[in-house]
Amino acid sequence: MDESPRGMVILAAVGVAVGILSGLFGIGGGTVIVPALVWLGLTQRHAAATSMLAIVPTSISGVISYAVNGNVDWITALLVFLGMFVGGQIGSWLLSRLPELVLRWAFVVFLVFVIANQMMFVPSRDSQIVLTPITGVGLVAFGVVAGILAGLLGIGGGAICVPALSILFGASDLIARGTSLLAMFPNAITTTVANVKRRMVHVKAALIIGVIAACITPFGTWLAGAVSPRVGAILFTLYLAALLIRSLWVAIKATRH
Known part of the structure; x- marks a missing residue:
């Protein structure tokens, strides 16, 4: 990996971007961290593993920031985490075994899925999750799927948790973001432990990005409350679309080689 002054500046810039996006969209920032680390010289596998550690302080x-304003559903977050804990271990195991090309295309397919869901639904700012036994089971099952994707792709899980909590379980946009962040950080810790044991984490890069992002995240949270749910959904979709274009280009390039 590039550890020159230029590389360190890029890592710091990524940390600033991740902090804003994490607070604004309720994501861990892996969709920014992973491509940046690959660009700096890490493999897709090691970039995904390093991203999970960076997500811990960010989330x-x-x-x-969200809890201060009452925008966290603690019970829902616990149920999602229980599923993500199991799914994250499965994702980490797959990450150490799947070919590099498969990981790149999995990232592209994941982004297409999230964008499609974002375009079809705009959350309400006033709605809340109604917990029932069926909803509880659904949240745990969803957590398993989100955990597998998080461990496999090196994302915190927010890019799938935020739209899913609104579309499938009825959370407002702000509660979905705050709850997603709460559910993802213990999963990021457990998955990182598994990745460190497999020697896939670049600790220095992760800490530079994660610490800087953690300092900037409250500003992103303020922005989230300042814009309407529709504007927030549009911004999130545009952000994911830009990532999709770049990830698709990288995957096609890797396939040709």
């Missing part, structure tokens, strides 16, 4: 900062 903790985001949770605090």
Whole structure:
């Protein structure tokens, strides 16, 4: 990996971007971190594993910022995490075994799925999750799927948790973001432990990005409350579309080689 002054500046810039996006969209920032680390010289596998460690301080900062304003559903987050804990271990195991090309295309397919869901639904700012036994089981099952994707792709899980909590379970846009951040950070810790044991984490890069992002996240959280749910959904979709174009280009390039 590039550890020159130029590389360190890029890592710091990624940390700033991740902090804003994490607070604004309720994501861990893996969709930014992974491509940046690959560009700096890490393999897709090691970039995904390093991203999970960077997400830990970022998500903790985001949770605090959303919780202060009452936009965290603690029970829902616990149920989702229980599923993500199991799914994250499966994802980490797959990450260490699947070919590099498969990981790149999995990232593209994931982005297409999330964008399609974002375009079809705009959450309400006033709605809340109604917990029932069936909803509880559904949240745990969803957590398993989100955990597998998080561990496999090196994302915190927010890019799938935020739209799913609104579309499938009825959460408002702000509660979905705050709850997503709370559910993802313990999963990021457990998945990172598994990745460190497999020697796939670049600790220095992860800490530079994660610490800087954690300092910036409260500003992103403020932005989230300042824009309407529709504007927030449009911004999130545009952000994902830009990532999709770049990831698709990288995957096609890797396939040709």
